[in-house]
Amino acid sequence: MPLLDVRNLSTSFHLRSGIVRAAQNISLTLEKGETLGIVGESGSGKSVTCYSILQLIPQPPGRIESGEVLFEGRDLLKLSESEMRSIRGKRISMIFQDPMTSLNPYLRISTQLIEAIRVHDNMDEDAALKKAITALEEVGIPDAASRVRSYPHEFSGGMRQRVMIAMALVNDPDLLIADEPTTALDVTVQAQVLDIIKERQRRLGTAVILVTHDLGVVAGTCDKVQVMYAGQVVESGTTDQVFYNPQHAYTRSLQKAIPSLQAKNEALYTIAGTPPDLSKPVLGCAFYPRCPFPKVKDQDGPAPELTELSGGHCVRDCGYCDRTKPIETVLAQDVVAEETP
């Protein structure tokens, strides 16, 4: 039995302007000790998926329409709020993108860490403080015994993100969901933060879901990848499958758009157009209007299904475009494409 088994999870937001289908039919599995990367543009439904797993979606306007979130075989969607509270922060914890806004600026780090410990563990304050200091030492905060008394503003951005990680890991969760944990950080600090997560994983077998838009981070940390576009998973598989044999047009465009892979004097490859409006139903392939490949037939049928190619490598293959040629021969004209706002 996998640690986490999400089946056909759909979340939407019922707004005055219409129903926004933020995540549709998301399925994923995660074993103990594994790392899953979720990649995609902003608005592709990466964060909504994570928030839905933990039921942190504000309801209303949000609504989890269908699906199951099986954590060790138990469906989290059927649990009461108080049962859910005993899982959040204890069995599954989350690191948010912005360490500046997710720590309370009025409270000392010690207060916040002790609270996180004592919510789940009936220990006295001194023992909790000791545990908090150990947690800070484990994420590499120097002089933790005195730093624990500091306020969030007394830490640098990287240190604050370490505090967040310490807080997320203090109860030894089985699953850690990290939503863009390094996006706001310098490359050097990013490397350190990822090392801390990896080290922890090696030692305790924590499973990790890493949400990011940086394919470099995924390549270095994840075992499996899911590529999301317009609220759907368009491709999933092992990191090697997705990086070396990308099938979906979106995955291939995304890979092509990384600046570090491009020659200096050529214009950078950009994906033309903008993501679709999710408040309108998407017909056929959601990526069709932006797809760089030559079209073989018109977009007519229903949305293509996610089908398995080989050994767990799944793709939402639409069959509307011809993806036999490499993208660079398809696209030399992209300076023009850039100008379409």
Next chain:
Amino acid sequence: MSSAQTDLREDFLVLDNVTQHFDLGRHLFSRKSKGVVKAVDGISLTIKQGEILGIVGESGCGKTTLSRTIMQLLRPTSGQIFLEGKELSALSDADIRAERINFQMIFQDPYASLNPRLTVFTTLSEAIGRRHPDLRGEDLRARVIELMRTVGLNPAQMNRYPHEFSGGQRQRVAIARALAPEPKLVIADEPVSALDVSIQSQILNLLKRLSSEMGLTMIFVSHDLSVVRYIADRIAVMYRGQIIEMGTAEAIVDDPRHIYTQALMSAIPQPDPKLERERERILLEDEPPGARKAEDDLEVAELEEVVPGHFVSTRSFDRRVKVAADA
């Protein structure tokens, strides 16, 4: 000095030993000084007309302070700054205000740097009015339309407010606003860090095209060497308020000489799982990469020219280094 002076005037922007120190004040009772933060410490560099200079470094290394000093938003503690031969650092405050029309900035966060209550038209026409106060009516409108086209925005959207645009479009509005007063120098401070990969490349393409078409001189500040490599002609790597290595973008990326530049390079994750598994990392001993205080005064950086045009600091490096091959 006089011959050096004439040399200085030939370049577009010249910084000569510029420092920016912040006094931390005194303790309440003992009146002892709390020290001085040397955010920018003896920086000399030149930028040619039409050149893009990339400034790279970790947060806290002084790159933003340096750009604010160049803009004269902060007057330098010492040193001289020349723009087209005119010494900015010697001008009076009133003259600086008049001169500031020649510098424009593009900031990281287009959500925060645009006034949410002004339409694109108002924002741009206000900025145009700084250079051409007499421009009115149709002429002004024509100029706004032209600007919006230049940055790839649809002029039909000129009466919209910033919140009606996506992040990438908003950054385009910010770029249009920076170009409106026809500046001589544009400083872009992490202009793409907050954007998605695909939008990032759109904005980089735009900046690069603008610089080649309009001969725009630009300072591009970022912590991401892979982005700077693409856009900049030359790169200066900053560490603790000093330039530690400077050279052409290719030289810095392909042949980094200073251990700090090498460490920065090795920290960039490669979007290739096999390379990632083998990637050798140079780890620097942890230390707040903040600015220098007076107490730990180190020798002032001397830059040595290792290859023509490629300068490396001779300053001893004070962070311990270890090499790790891990995935």
